[in-house]
Amino acid sequence: xxxxxxxxxxxxxxxxxxxxxxxxxxxxxxxxxxxxxxxxxxxxxxxxxxxxxxxxxxxxxxxxxxxxxxxxxxxxxxxxxxxxxxxxxxxxxxxxxxxxxxxxxxxxxxxxxxxxxxxxxxxxxxxxxxxxxxxxxxxxxxxxxxxxxxxxxxxxxxxxxxxxxxxxxxxxxxxxxxxxxxxxxxxxxxxxxxxxxxxxxxxxxxxxxxxxxxxxxxxxxxxxxxxxxxxxxxxxxxxxxxxxxxxxxxxxxxxxxxxxxxxxxxxxxxxxxxxxxxxxxxxxxxxxxxxxxxxxxxxxxxxxxxxxxxxxxxxxxxxxxxxxxxxxxxxxxxx
Amino acid sequence: xxxxxxxxxxxxxxxxxxxxxxxxxxxxxxxxxxxxxxxxxxxxxxxxxxxxxxxxxxxxxxxxxxxxxxxxxxxxxxxxxxxxxxxxxxxxxxxxxxxxxxxxxxxxxxxxxxxxxxxxxxxxxxxxxxxxxxxxxxxxxxxxxxxxxxxxxxxxxxxxxxxxxxxxxxxxxxxxxxxxxxxxxxxxxxxxxxxxxxxxxxxxxxxxxxxxxxxxxxxxxxxxxxxxxxxxxxxxxxxxxxxxxxxxxxxxxxxxxxxxxxxxxxxxxxxxxxxxxxxxxxxxxxxxxxxxxxxxxxxxxxxxxxxxxxxxxxxxxxxxxxxxxxxxxxxxxxxxxxxxxxxxxxxxxxxxxxxxxxxxxxxxxxxxxxxxxxxxxxxxxxxxxxxxxxxxxxxxxxx
Numbered sequence: 001x002x003x004x005x006x007x008x009x010x011x012x013x014x015x016x017x018x019x020x021x022x023x024x025x026x027x028x029x030x031x032x033x034x035x036x037x038x039x040x041x042x043x044x045x046x047x048x049x050x051x052x053x054x055x056x057x058x059x060x061x062x063x064x065x066x067x068x069x070x071x072x073x074x075x076x077x078x079x080x081x082x083x084x085x086x087x088x089x090x091x092x093x094x095x096x097x098x099x100x101x102x103x104x105x106x107x108x109x110x111x112x113x114x115x116x117x118x119x120x121x122x123x124x125x126x127x128x129x130x131x132x133x134x135x136x137x138x139x140x141x142x143x144x145x146x147x148x149x150x151x152x153x154x155x156x157x158x159x160x161x162x163x164x165x166x167x168x169x170x171x172x173x174x175x176x177x178x179x180x181x182x183x184x185x186x187x188x189x190x191x192x193x194x195x196x197x198x199x200x201x202x203x204x205x206x207x208x209x210x211x212x213x214x215x216x217x218x219x220x221x222x223x224x225x226x227x228x229x230x231x232x233x234x235x236x237x238x239x240x241x242x243x244x245x246x247x248x249x250x251x252x253x254x255x256x257x258x259x260x261x262x263x264x265x266x267x268x269x270x271x272x273x274x275x276x277x278x279x280x281x282x283x284x285x286x287x288x289x290x291x292x293x294x295x296x297x298x299x300x301x302x303x304x305x306x307x308x309x310x311x312x313x314x315x316x317x318x319x320x321x322x323x324x325x326x327x328x329x330x331x332x333x334x335x
Numbered sequence: 336x337x338x339x340x341x342x343x344x345x346x347x348x349x350x351x352x353x354x355x356x357x358x359x360x361x362x363x364x365x366x367x368x369x370x371x372x373x374x375x376x377x378x379x380x381x382x383x384x385x386x387x388x389x390x391x392x393x394x395x396x397x398x399x400x401x402x403x404x405x406x407x408x409x410x411x412x413x414x415x416x417x418x419x420x421x422x423x424x425x426x427x428x429x430x431x432x433x434x435x436x437x438x439x440x441x442x443x444x445x446x447x448x449x450x451x452x453x454x455x456x457x458x459x460x461x462x463x464x465x466x467x468x469x470x471x472x473x474x475x476x477x478x479x480x481x482x483x484x485x486x487x488x489x490x491x492x493x494x495x496x497x498x499x500x501x502x503x504x505x506x507x508x509x510x511x512x513x514x515x516x517x518x519x520x521x522x523x524x525x526x527x528x529x530x531x532x533x534x535x536x537x538x539x540x541x542x543x544x545x546x547x548x549x550x551x552x553x554x555x556x557x558x559x560x561x562x563x564x565x566x567x568x569x570x571x572x573x574x575x576x577x578x579x580x581x582x583x584x585x586x587x588x589x590x591x592x593x594x595x596x597x598x599x600x601x602x603x604x605x606x607x608x609x610x611x612x613x614x615x616x617x618x619x620x621x622x623x624x625x626x627x628x629x630x631x632x633x634x635x636x637x638x639x640x641x642x643x644x645x646x647x648x649x650x651x652x653x654x655x656x657x658x659x660x661x662x663x664x665x666x667x668x669x670x671x672x673x674x675x676x677x678x679x680x681x682x683x684x685x686x687x688x689x690x691x692x693x694x695x696x697x698x699x700x701x702x703x704x705x706x707x708x709x710x711x712x713x714x715x716x717x718x719x720x721x722x723x724x725x726x727x728x729x730x731x732x733x734x
Contacts, residue, residue, distance in 0.1 A: 052533050056401060067541035077531035079404050080540035081427050085397035088389065092357065092401025092409075093531070095385035099356035099407055104533055122397065125390035 030073035035232020037222030048206035058114030059083035087122035112153035197239035229278020246302035263313035347372030357402035392417035396424035406530030415442035429464030451687020471604035584632035610695030658710025
């Protein structure tokens, strides 16, 4: 055996990483688009949740790109039934495991369409009955799998194939549904938002939810380069700007009480976020008074979030690395 | 031991004997009594299961699907609108080849709104890929429910046990509820080969491209056809244990040399049976009780119909714009026989309309005509029709 000092190359680094005992619930080789926020988020969730889980997955991109028969990217027990029943499928798994005396935790995965819209009733039932399920909503703000149609999660003024801008319209006419408040209103033990741009925050929240006996809900903001109209390499940048502008507040609620938020020390103007995405392109026509007005509306929404959730925090904290990288929980306790 | 029990109560006690670990249901009359009785059994410690009162039939079916995939024996029940609301899940369960049992307490479909019995609900999900077994009386429903678990688990297909709402579910009859030991001897613990397990992770419900879809449908279709053998075997074995058969694929009563036959499903069998004893002046008639509707027992039906000159198909549902659903299939099944009987098709008892004994005479009168009768709904009263429909011929019951 050679005693010569080994040079670490990119290739050997990949091999070394393969030998790390890190658990991967979802394998590479799936068919997600380049820069898919949801694929990354799903990997982070399964890594943090560990191997003793069972997954109920709604119809959607995640289901499609991971399981083209006879292949599957999942290294976890996984099932997909329909679009709108994921809450009930997960509830069924949970009561079955309970009846069998098994400790396996049930995860439910749905996109924003499967969660905010068509699967909303089954989700509400699952939460109300107190099933021990962690429901993860991968929020990419439209029906991406079917061709970028508007959902109730689509932000105001965004262009989708069913909310196109035109002479009489400026994209989606309605606001993004506040799913977190609605979910939290079931008085579940834990509900939180997070973003794929902040992996440590995401992992932390998954681990926290995994520890809780009862229904928990985590909404993960996950850019879709195809649907949002940006290059795949900018997914993380775009996701981070959604947080830094105040358009996607990162918060945590326990039994409907807000117990933590990710502070924004230096809020960015919403245009920094919007201008990177083709879905907001129609808002940057300076000759269109409606565009100017909509930009003001969106800035007002961000300002409202910052005020409502107190996202500026209360002064600079010692452990606060310039804004949005850490989550402050109540008092001096840091997660 | 024979006890006087309401049909729903008997089914609840029978389900308890089958030891499901997960039961989920949403209140919909008339199956509600079954679930209420299960809730009582659970509350009093006579049944050890997770009973989940869900927020819709859609979730009831979904919840038992999730539970079955996680390795538990399950039960649910529904009827009418509930079956329609479940229908997407019912197709999904069957396509995934998940063994489970549900009761359909047959009831009419709205509109017009009716809470009463017919069989339009289970007929509407005929093509979902479930085994469908129809029960002539509550004893058959009890025995069929137990057999259904064995059939489902042996074939990895879901089984829908259809019993007429109200006519059976709300009727008190002397019923023999078997002993627990007998059911345990008949029904081994649930052991689902594809149950999800973190130690051996598999993916259920993947995306199937045109490269594989027809093969999946082919396998499903043939699994249903082959389930006929298991339906026969499950009934024969149950007869050995309990002394009672529930009718295999179909059962035939009446004289072997009868030239007239009546084929029907569900509780009408009892009415016709009583009528044949009452109206002894009418020609000898063979009664065919079609128990297995899916898989459809073509060979058994041909055998049952050999020697008949006339076969009356009497059903509690219809395909508007065509006519009889079962009769169309009977036509297809008997086509090519050496001597195909003339087939007469009638719907009866729709939306809970009473089926009097006299119907037996009406049927005999109707077929006493040279040509097979086109489909009609029996007992339509002209004066209740809108004026513009008064010109249409109706088939009235003889009184």
